Amino acid sequence: MTLYVRRKSFFNHCLKISKKNEVHEGGRWLQMCRSKTSAPKNFCDYESMRRTYNIRVPQRFNFAKDVLEQWETKEKKGQRSSLPALWWVNDSGEEVRWSFEELGFHSRRLANVLHQECSLERGDRVFLILPRVPEWWLVNVACLRTGTVLIPGTSQLTARDICHRLQASGAKCVITDETLAPLLDTVASDCPSISTKLLLSHRAMHGWGNLSELMGKVSDDHVCMDTRSDEAMTIFFTSGTTGSPKMTQHSHCSYGLGLTVNGRFMFKALEHCLCAGEPINPEVMWKWKELTGLDIYEGYGQTETVLIAGTFKGMKIKPGSFGKASPGYDVQVVDEDGSVLPRGQEGDLGIRVKPDRPFSLFTEYTGEPERTAECFRGDFYLTGDRGMMDDEGYLWFIGRADDVILSAGYRIGPFEVENALIEHSAVAESAVVSSPDPVRGEVVKAFVVLTADYKSRDHKELIQELQTHVKTVTAPYKYPRKIEFVDHLPKTVSGKIRRVELRKKEWGQQTSKQIWK
Numbered sequence: 001m002t003l004y005v006r007r008k009s010f011f012n013h014c015l016k017i018s019k020k021n022e023v024h025e026g027g028r029w030l031q032m033c034r035s036k037t038s039a040p041k042n043f044c045d046y047e048s049m050r051r052t053y054n055i056r057v058p059q060r061f062n063f064a065k066d067v068l069e070q071w072e073t074k075e076k077k078g079q080r081s082s083l084p085a086l087w088w089v090n091d092s093g094e095e096v097r098w099s100f101e102e103l104g105f106h107s108r109r110l111a112n113v114l115h116q117e118c119s120l121e122r123g124d125r126v127f128l129i130l131p132r133v134p135e136w137w138l139v140n141v142a143c144l145r146t147g148t149v150l151i152p153g154t155s156q157l158t159a160r161d162i163c164h165r166l167q168a169s170g171a172k173c174v175i176t177d178e179t180l181a182p183l184l185d186t187v188a189s190d191c192p193s194i195s196t197k198l199l200l201s202h203r204a205m206h207g208w209g210n211l212s213e214l215m216g217k218v219s220d221d222h223v224c225m226d227t228r229s230d231e232a233m234t235i236f237f238t239s240g241t242t243g244s245p246k247m248t249q250h251s252h253c254s255y256g257l258g259l260t261v262n263g264r265f266m267f268k269a270l271e272h273c274l275c276a277g278e279p280i281n282p283e284v285m286w287k288w289k290e291l292t293g294l295d296i297y298e299g300y301g302q303t304e305t306v307l308i309a310g311t312f313k314g315m316k317i318k319p320g321s322f323g324k325a326s327p328g329y330d331v332q333v334v335d336e337d338g339s340v341l342p343r344g345q346e347g348d349l350g351i352r353v354k355p356d357r358p359f360s361l362f363t364e365y366t367g368e369p370e371r372t373a374e375c376f377r378g379d380f381y382l383t384g385d386r387g388m389m390d391d392e393g394y395l396w397f398i399g400r401a402d403d404v405i406l407s408a409g410y411r412i413g414p415f416e417v418e419n420a421l422i423e424h425s426a427v428a429e430s431a432v433v434s435s436p437d438p439v440r441g442e443v444v445k446a447f448v449v450l451t452a453d454y455k456s457r458d459h460k461e462l463i464q465e466l467q468t469h470v471k472t473v474t475a476p477y478k479y480p481r482k483i484e485f486v487d488h489l490p491k492t493v494s495g496k497i498r499r500v501e502l503r504k505k506e507w508g509q510q511t512s513k514q515i516w517k
């Protein structure tokens with residue numbers, strides 16, 4: 001479970017602080033919403049939020065020029081409040097607070113470093129691997145300004161992960177700090193595309209340009225690139241939950257404008273909690289509410305998209321459902337032919353792309369046209385997840401398509417079994433996957449991490465107790481016929497459970513399941 005920690009929050013923040021629903025584009029104001037006042041005061045009603053959301057995508061768009069520079073101008077003219085553009089605080093209480101003017105000043109210098117000192121051209125790729133220090137945001141803006149394509153990576157990546165990302169992306173420039181620079185140096189010789197290495201550090205390091213020093217050399221005059229809306233802005237590597245991470249390319253409009261959904265229809269204060277990235281067990285929601293008095297609002301999205309669906313302000317929360325489709329997306333449950341299924345039936349979760357492809361959908365998996373094409377069926381982009389829509393239009397997550405278990409003719413979503421298991425006080429967390437069975441083909445197997453109080457209990461007894469428990473809280477055929485206790489579950493760097501790893505462990509070399517997976 002992730003409590004609202006999103007790499008895209010910079011864009012959300014800057015768009016959120018706009019009081020009007022407008023984005024300035026080369027002197028013209030773009031109406032973000034069709035509402036009479038142009039500034040919907042209160043989106044407490046989901047239906048009115050969907051009705052009023054209407055973004056017209058301009059031909060050219062650049063977040064740095066069309067949003068940040070406009071705020072800078074307003075700030076200089078005293079036409080906006082003194083809210084900072086960026087306010088950063090670390091664990092030791094150190095703070096950095098930049099106005100839009102300061103953000104503009106530093107980012108223009110950094111843009112000049114990228115262009116003049118590093119000879120990077122529009123379209124060149126920049127791999128950024130830094131913890132969330134202010135410079136992380138500066139590089140974001142400098143890349144927007146220069147039209148270079150930002151590829152962010154978490155600082156928890158291993159040398160192998162970094163090597164894969166650099167080779168796959170062909171990045172020309174890497175930017176990191178002194179903790180990670182030695183790791184990058186170990187793989188640099190295998191990554192011939194790198195022409196520049198920039199270091200954020202007070203110290204010098206052989207082979208690395210010092211970012212702060214270079215910024216001191218260049219001017220703060222920079223004309224922002226007039227990028228096309230559909231031009232590449234960033235490439236995210238997916239989490240790698242199901243296989244090796246895919247390069248997911250977003251354009252200046254799909255992110256720069258698309259993320260208005262996330263920014264505008266969320267809550268402004270920390271007293272509201274949002275969870276995204278993995279399904280959240282209803283039990284966790286109840287517990288959270290009991291301990292904090294707060295509800296958790298769920299958001300469902302992918303690297304390929306912005307927020308696809310969510311429990312928006314004013315909507316009742318149905319624990320176990322991730323809410324309704326976001327404005328801007330028509331989300332449906334479709335069958336194998338791409339036809340929309342009736343409500344209540346399980347199928348593939350898809351986003352309608354015909355006749356109009358939502359502008360906030362990714363462009364492609366870079367360099368993988370076939371893989372990109374595989375995501376589309378009929379009029380829909382397929383998310384790769386299985387789900388269901390209820391009578392009220394709420395969407396329910398069943399599992400990733402690859403994770404669904406077929407046992408003796410039944411289709412079983414792992415999430416429901418995991419939800420049942422976590423209700424038992426012995427279970428700290430669990431992951432449910434398929435396991436081979438000579439009679440049923442495959443059966444449900446649960447890998448369970450026990451809570452401290454249960455660690456020394458007799459395992460045989462505990463297995464029976466957990467099986468009986470699942471049979472009583474959900475349909476009996478879903479109970480895990482096999483249970484294995486483990487110390488921890490395999491996870492991605494962002495904390496998502498890698499069921500694929502457990503499944504591989506179960507199926508070993510048995511090819512039939514491997515092919516299906």
Ligand SMILES: Nc1ncnc2c1ncn2[C@@H]1O[C@H](COP(=O)(O)OP(=O)(O)OP(=O)(O)O)[C@@H](O)[C@H]1O
Pocket residue numbers: 238239240241242243244245246275276277278279280298299300301302303304322383384385397400496
């Ligand atoms: N609220 C949610 N409930 C259930 N699942 C969610 C939710 N939010 C996100 N997800 C899951 O996360 C996926 C998107 O995650 P991401 O784009 O990071 O890539 P990944 O699918 O985890 O990794 P990879 O594509 O590399 O295997 C969704 O397709 C869905 O399976």
